[in-house]
Amino acid sequence: xxxxxxxxxxxxxxxxxxxxxxxxxxxxxxxxxxxxxxxxxxxxxxxxxxxxxxxxxxxxxxxxxxxxxxxxxxxxxxxxxxxxxxxxxxxxxxxxxxxxxxxxxxxxxxxxxxxxxxxxxxxxxxxxxx
Numbered sequence: 001x002x003x004x005x006x007x008x009x010x011x012x013x014x015x016x017x018x019x020x021x022x023x024x025x026x027x028x029x030x031x032x033x034x035x036x037x038x039x040x041x042x043x044x045x046x047x048x049x050x051x052x053x054x055x056x057x058x059x060x061x062x063x064x065x066x067x068x069x070x071x072x073x074x075x076x077x078x079x080x081x082x083x084x085x086x087x088x089x090x091x092x093x094x095x096x097x098x099x100x101x102x103x104x105x106x107x108x109x110x111x112x113x114x115x116x117x118x119x120x121x122x123x124x125x126x127x128x129x130x
Contacts, residue, residue, distance in 0.1 A: 003037040019097035067108035077115040
């Protein structure tokens with residue numbers, strides 16, 4: 001796998017270097033070095049990326065289904081997402097990353113009329129104006 005192939009695959013999965021490193025059991029500096037061509041990518045990397053992609057597809061499908069159900073049960077359907085600097089501590093969002101979660105929220109919102117997506121600060125500001 002070339003450095004450009006890795007970069008394209010990672011970006012295609014919607015992962016940051018840190019997210020991919022966490023999923024592969026590496027550190028972000030290693031991913032950065034591979035993507036810059038400073039070091040060669042390991043032979044096993046293509047297979048590992050296929051596993052990550054399968055994990056993401058399964059987790060995304062499950063998370064969208066769960067979030068749609070939650071949103072439909074709410075009187076004012078809202079999905080809370082995280083900013084780039086925020087780091088959830090548990091669950092799939094912590095493991096798969098905030099970008100992944102924002103993608104889940106977007107897919108779920110498309111299935112629930114009137115649903116809104118925002119950070120907790122967004123919703124706090126909206127609620128304080130009501």
